[in-house]
Amino acid sequence: MSVPSFPPAQQAQIIRANQRDLYHVSSLKDQVETVLRAWLGTRWLSRWDKEVDLLVKLGYYGLTTARATQTLGEEYTDIWQYSAFHRVVPPSRLARAALVLLPTVPAYLLARLDDISPDYGQPSRFRKTLKTLPGVLEVLAELNLAVFYINGTYYDLVKRLLGIRKVSSIPQDPHVRPPSYSLLGILLGVRLLYRLVVFLRRNLAVEPSAVKGKQRNAGSARETLLDERPVSIFLGPVDPEGEPAKPAEEDERTMLDISSIPEALRAGRNCTLCLEERTDSCSTECGHLFCWSCIVGWGREKAECPLCRQSLSLTRLLPIYNL
Structure with a gap:
């Protein structure tokens, strides 16, 4: 089915829908944890908390986005997802599956990396790369959010990569000017620029190898x-x-x-x-x-x-x- 002539969703609608989804996911997780704590105990829940969080998110978005229906947040603001690449509503099954799996499964695997294979010796280059991925993804997410606040499209980085945009079933009022979030985007850009400057200063500073060795020895000698x-x-x-x-x-x-x-x-x-x-x-x-x-x-x-x-x-x- 081709996309009907509905107006694109406004920034305020997209932000509000995301906030409602986060609220419902958090509420669902709290209820699941209450039941599991009563059945299996606090120690078991502390051990498997990341798996519980993953299953709750997969369950929530699997029963909504994966089934080509609105999430509770999207239903609250009357917006729908569609593929900007193929101009179809709803997005394809593959795109919907990616919308559910990409924001959840990689983050879970990175969080469990140290638990699955703890590294007690000198970390390898591969493990160092994996350890830097969460920070890189965080920066990319903030950069995408700054762009969203400025131009109003693609709130999530995954949706930007997949070309998933949103339309609204509420007609726009030509006499009302929608709120602008450009200032937030500029502030996020300034913060990212500051983080880049700090990162370059820290990594481009050259220290003699002797000084580095003394610092390492002093660090080991200061064991409490x-x-x-x-x-x-x-x-x-x-x-x-x-x-x-x-x-x-x-x-x-x-x-x-x-x-x-x-x-x-x-x-x-x-x-x-x-x-x-x-x-x-x-x-x-x-x-x-x-x-x-x-x-x-x-x-x-x-x-x-x-x-x-x-x-x-x-x-x-x-x-x-x-x-």
């Missing part, structure tokens, strides 16, 4: 010690929340004789994240106690205490031995 032991040994594995829970009696990082503590008192030693008796206990800056692996896994996703919502810094966790 805790009880005459490097702090790095307390960090445990790369994915501590993925390790199976160990009994409190096997906790080697406590001065207490766990087996001699009465059951009534041991019930008060539970971690509020995994709901099991604490092991490798540590304290946050706000004074709350958790398992080391639990709070590290939480802090990687949210920089706030799960109890009082105070800011959380993983570098300021305090291991304790007598609680």
Whole structure:
């Protein structure tokens, strides 16, 4: 079917539709996490949170975009997607599949790269390239957003590559001037230019090899010690929340004789994240106690205490031995 003579969607409609979609995806994810947390526990959810996020996005956009129907955000603003390359509504099946998979699957694979194959030695050139991809994609997304704010087309980088634009079913009022977002585009361009200047200064600065060697040696010599032991040994594995829970009696990082503590008192030693008796206990800056692996896994996703919502810094966790 050829594209009917509908006006192109305005910038405000596209932005509002995207905001509504993000809201509905976030709400759906919260509901799914609530159910999974009740069924499988917090520890399981912390381990598979990225897979849950991927499945939620695939489910939402798979039931809307992939089926050639409007998303809830597009329905809210009365806009439709069409292919600017082929002038057809809706876009082809291949284009719709790409719209669902390209924004989600590559980002998930890059996020799980270190978990799948952690690199403990000198990283290879291939791994260095993969590690720089998220930053490159972020810059390209900001550049595309700046262009969108200026000319009003292609809010997403994937849609620009696939030529997916949007039309509105609401007729334009010739007496009303649509809002302009050009100033936002200019500000984004200025920020990108500043980041480019900082990047060039940092990478073009030439340092003698001797100075570099001294800096590396000084960095290794400044290893922070805790009880005459490097702090790095307390960090445990790369994915501590993925390790199976160990009994409190096997906790080697406590001065207490766990087996001699009465059951009534041991019930008060539970971690509020995994709901099991604490092991490798540590304290946050706000004074709350958790398992080391639990709070590290939480802090990687949210920089706030799960109890009082105070800011959380993983570098300021305090291991304790007598609680």
